[in-house]
Amino acid sequence: MATFRRALTHLAASEGPSSSVSDESLFPSSLLQHLTELGALTAPLPVEDGGLGLCSHPYGLMEMLRLTGCLSLSMGRCLEGHVNVLRLVALYGAHPQRTLLASAVKRGTLAGIWVTDGNTPVTITPTNTGYRLTGKKGFSSAVHEVGLALITARTAQDQTIMALVPTNDPVRITAGPGKLTGMTASGTGAYDFTGLVIHPENIVGQSGDYLRQPEFSAGAWRGSAVALGGMDRLTDLMLTELRNRKRDDNLHQQVRIGNALILRETASMWVCRAARAVCSTHLSPGDIAAIVNLARIAVEQAALELIPLVQRGLGLSAFVRGQAVEQVMRDLATYLRQPAPDETLTEAAHWFTDHPWPEDET
Template sequence: MPVAPTLAFQDTLSRFRNALRLLEKQEEHGPVDDEENFPSRLLQKIAEIGALSATLPVENGGLGLHDSPVGMEALSELLRLAGRLNLALGRCLEGHINVVRLVSLYGSAQQRAVLAEYLQHNILAGIWVTDGTPPVALVRSGNEIRLTGQKGFASAVRAVGVALITARTEHGDTVMVLVPVGEKARMGPGPGHLTGMSGSGTGSYDFTGVVVPSTNIIGKPGDYLRQPEFSAGAWRGSAVALGGMDHLVHLLLDELRGRGRASNPHQQVRIGEALILRETASMWVRRAAMAACNSHAEAGETVAIVNLARIAVEQAALALIPLVQRGLGVMAFVRGRPVERVMRDLATYLRQPAPDETLTEAAGWFTEHEWPKDMT
């Protein structure tokens, strides 16, 4: 059940938000990261203001951002800012937060403390679930487990220090395992060169021969796919995408002002439409965040609202991209310019699995149920 934030929590949260705003101002005219490289400099700055450990539960030294509506708003701000600064950074921060959330929900007190120890040393966590060849499996041996196989789509493979992975047991079940990573010899190439999001540092990681204590298994078999969390967590990705939209709108306005074209009535139509799209996405992200922390709602309702938000943000972002292209003309297609890079990154980031199924399942829920009257 969401809890009311204390005055101490609100004070800490206020200082955290101020630090985020200061970072945004510092980066606005700062150097642009090489899109082929992981944004290590930005990650370091995010870590310095405490963003990696702030996502922990209160009892583990964090702010417990998932525990109240005001905390969820702050978490949304963090993810949105990260996406605005750099979508590859946002993708990796969202994965980090996913790890914290899953361990908080399904892990033991000792496991939560172990993860907190990593994060308090500013170590980035990653969630790697897409298998390579062969897939990751585990075999128990006394109080230890031995892993085999590869993860083939490991985001930030050279920056992550601890990964939450899925693995198949001898009985065919799927379990989550928290594993220290970072051995360069185990790192390999990813699925190929993506047209966008290349800065996310996606590669492969070979777990063959890795031995960890059996206490590193998080939760029970099937917990990773347990609803509503499995689907409801998608709101965080939508918040990152919203940050990418913020960046595009900013670049559109900045370029048109620089050309002296912002007052042109045709361009003002595009500006107005861009603002509508961005704010529509913003309202849906907030709606999804509030649904995700509503402990009184049925799981199906939570999943349906978050899924509708995911599709709404995707549609708004995909409509924004050609709008920016029409507004800026051929200069929006010059390889390496910030606006061209952000559009490629955003288009790639939005390609999440099963959009049609996501939409129809959400519509199916509200075909049989009324829309909730109070989301807060």
């Protein structure tokens, strides 16, 4: 574990807060290759499946996702989705499914979790030997790179089930819902599952497992860790440019720098609090879900305050296409648009209206 952590930290340090960016329309394939060589794809696998059990060590997982988000929010999004698949299959999958997934990941396969339907929702119907899928997934991150996807499908009884299916047929890949203003390097497209026949062993868990608490809400902390990495990069880019301009000792800029550091550290403390909640042995499922939901909103609020702060500090240079700071701001703003933020906040507030705030474990 320590060796893996040092290698990943070295990779992040070697990249540095460069002010230039590569073509953001291209998936960060070289970064994925580096991460694969470092073992980032296999590390979250359970130890019994040949991994490092990183999902059972939230602080180590937080560091991996945070560093990856700092390098590339698009890659961070895809790696977090990969981790989510490994986590859900470990929780709900049978031994053959875990073996299948572990074997694929050890061969360098990137997994993806695709749950947002396209214009035609994905449905599943039984056949004599298995199941037939119909419909599209519309927001499929890394659609050209993912080799196995964990998808949700609706049954005729309006139940939601998960299926682990191969996604290596280029004919089924189509354009996504439109060009996003940020996160374009994540390679989001659509995948048409119509006519695909799967076997019973492709079904993961039972109906309703995907929405089962606290895992459904608790998993959001990993996305917050990736966003925190984006805040790290944005703060570093601002500091680097102000130093290069010899404006870092200006009183007004120092106020902005101080506020930026406060925002980043606030987000960091909330992500750490969420990680502690997830690995807690005494918190109730409601406590865990509510703490993670509050952390998600706290990170979002901090990041949304950081973006205009950087814009005011750097002026028009923060709006120049081709500069890293401009791209990171767009990527971060897009990445933060997770579903139902108002509901997330009010549900957490309602929980702690009726329940005391839990003490930290020592």
